[in-house]
Amino acid sequence: MTLPQELEQKFSEIIGKYPPEYKKSALVPLLLYSQDALGKITPELVNEVARRVGVFPLQVEEVLTYYSMLHFPKPMGKYHVQICTNVSCQLTGGPELWELACKRLGLGHKEVSADGLISLEEVECIGACSWAPAIQINYDFHHFVTPEKLDELLDNLRQLQ
Amino acid sequence: MLFNEPSPLETKVLTRRFGLPNSDTVDSFLANEGFAAFRKAVTMTPEAIIDEVKKSNLRGRGGAGFPTGMKWGFVPRNSPKPKYIVVNADESEPGTCKDRLLMQYDPLQLIEGMMISALAVGAKRGYIYIRGEYRYLIDIMDRAIADAYAKGWLGQNIQGTGFDFDVFTHTGAGAYECGEESALLESLEGKRGVPRIRPPFPAVAGLWRCPTVLNNVETFASVPSILLMGGEAWANLGSPRNGGTRLFCISGHVNKPGVYELPMGFNLMRMINEVAGGMKGGRHLKAVIPGGSSCPILKAEECDIAMDFDALKAVNSMLGSGGVVVMDETTDMVKVALRIMRFYQHESCGWCIPCREGTLWLKKILTRVEAGMGQRNDPALLHELANNMLGRTFCPLGDAAAMPTISIVEKFRDEFDDYIRRSPMASVAEAETEVPVGV
Structure with a gap:
């Protein structure tokens, strides 16, 4: 190869x-x-x-197959949206962000949009607890995410296409 | 820009260079006491270095709190095998987000700590195992390492001292279990991250079966200031047998969540009210997870406590990795218990059956309680099942999953009972749900 x-x-x-x-x-x-x-x-x-x-x-x-960041055989999308709902994020609105992202994207856990552009995953602690709720899009961290900020981030992904 | 405003109550030792311009470069590091501790260590005997670390009462910052100097002392220096320094930067204990800052704002302090450890045990090579999600930190560490090589602070004959040392980063790829020392070594060797049986401990047979010093980022990052201040002075920053300062990661229902460097033994209520700006919305405190999600929970009335390893052990909890998760009166403890168990069930590597099966069944029972389908006997069943996991696994993940569950069920039993009272399954007789014994 x-x-x-x-x-x-x-x-x-x-x-x-x-x-x-x-x-x-x-x-x-x-x-x-x-x-x-x-x-x-x-x-x-x-x-x-x-x-x-x-x-x-x-x-x-x-x-x-042991490591959760390695996706095989099914790849994730070009923009992989990872929403943490672990305890610190749970207390500060992570689960609500998760619901919102599912609804907006029409995707569930580890699902990919039909065009392969966006995928969604509910992730475990990403080490941003003091700045919760936090999400990662690919490797980029976003801290203190509000529903409005999440909306904006998801809008941007569509535009980046 | 720093992640959160510093607090005037902080004792800035490990974080004293945070926020300086270009704090991740050799030039800035050298201008601010950087490598001064290495220069001192290079004139000392290995025994003297280890002795200084022992005097500092530094205890492992990853969670277990094992005395660092003693751990280094277990390395057989006369072994003909190469020795290795391995940094555990797989920070993934829920509630913990401090190693990120130590690597982002002062990567060379970590490297200097590794170098001093290498002098103490005779190692020539070190690896920093960084969780895969922290890609930007891998890039920062790689740049700092390249800068150190370019300026003669890594590689052959460092600054003419005759000391050789190489450092490399290694990326993880998503596995909480790899934060456990023996699983980390398996992972670093290119295998599935499952734990090894011990003994032998990594100090004797670690990376590639060679003697290895394996410590958390914060532990290594503490070493330069210990050498500079002297072990005793460093120890005196903290409480008895709990030397120095520690980075506490405060999260949850407080006004100013953040990572704060405070002396060991700092009072938890002061931490919440004075450092973290008090409870959000003026609501009442309900409970605190004192050191990451595997630590047994404290009820509000237990929170007037010194935050050090011994004080928390005395109340059957743990200081753990410094992740202080604060919960107010609106928190649903059944939901918290379930979320924590979903995590451990997901992260159990499956190597030991009590952990693999125990976390799964705990999750199933908690799920049905939370879904309003709990049975009368469920709290007792949760308790019994969790207790049966304790001490029966190769690594501490089984205990880490069982302990919070036991404490939450014990301390907030009424909330579980409330859920179950509303359940149509509440009247199901115990006999029908009893788990057969000895099957």
């Missing part, structure tokens, strides 16, 4: 972090950065990562 040049560079950088005999350590980072760059994890990518770190593809699948 040929990787885009930038990702290829990232691969060498990541694999270089570990002693050569332990390059299996690179497995999860390689998958996560690939998912970010390519938008999804495909069986071809699984094979490629397996080859790079010297394990069987099945071993890659065994590991990747």
Whole structure:
């Protein structure tokens, strides 16, 4: 599998972090950065990562199904909206944001819009408790989110398309 | 811009450089006492460094509160294997959001702490395991590491001292369990994050079965100020046997939620009323989770307490990771118990059956109570089931799930009973719902 040049560079950088005999350590980072760059994890990518770190593809699948940020076989949308409803967010309006997002997007937990643009996930604590309720869109944090602010953020996603 | 306004009641030690311009660069770090502790440590023997850390009464900031100096002392320095320094930056205990700030505003303080630890145990390489959701912090740490290499503060023969040390970041990809030390090491080795049986502890057989020092971000970040101030002076900032300051993450129903650096042993009611601006809307305090969601809950009348490891242990709770979640009188404790259990059930790695099955059944019972379909015996069943999980798993996740449930059911039993009284299933006889014993 040929990787885009930038990702290829990232691969060498990541694999270089570990002693050569332990390059299996690179497995999860390689998958996560690939998912970010390519938008999804495909069986071809699984094979490629397996080859790079010297394990069987099945071993890659065994590991990747453990981690909640690695989406396989079903990819998430280009904009992945993650709403925290864990305890600090629960107390400050997280569940209401979750309801609102479901209604506005017409999506449920880990569902993707038909055009593949937006996906939604109810997530566990994202480490923004003192600035709750908080959400993440891809890797961007949004703190003290109000229903109005969420509306605005979701509107912006549609425009970004 | 800082995340929240500092409080005048804070004791700024670890956070003293927060808010300085370019606080994440070597130049700014050096201009503000940066690497001074390393310069001091490099002239000391490993024993003297560990001794200083022991004197400081620094206890692990990840949650367990184990004495850091003692942990470092377990590393067999004469082992022919390479030694590793591993930072646990997998911050994911609900209620906790402090390591984020330590990495964002002072990444080099963390690196300096790792370097001093490396001098103490003879390590040449360190990894910072950062949760995947914190991508922007991985980028900040990577930039700070690159800056340190470029200016000769990492790599070979650092500043002509003859000391070599390399640091790398490693991304997680979404798993609370990987914040547990042995599961973190499995994950760092490229495997599923399931816990290892101990002993051997990581100090003896950690990363790639080599001796490893594994501590939380805040623990490593405390080390430079300990060396600079001296262990004893640092210890005196806090309460007896609980040295120094700690970053408390206050969240929930308060006027000024935020992360505040306060001396260990700071009174919880003062924390709520004076540091965090009091209860929102003038409502009454109902309960507090004192150190992240795995810590047994405190009722309002238990909250006049010194926030240190020993005082909280004395009331059967824990200081944990410093996540103080404040709840007012409007809080529905059944909903809180259910949300917490949904979390642990989702995050249980499934390795140990009491945890995997226990969290699932606790969630199912709490779900039916909350849905208005609870049965008369449910509170007792929750209690019994949770108690049966305690101490029966490889890692503390099973306990972490059981303990809050036990405390919430015990302390707020009337709220569970209220839900059940309204349930059409309330009159279902106990015999019909009894769980068979020994099956």
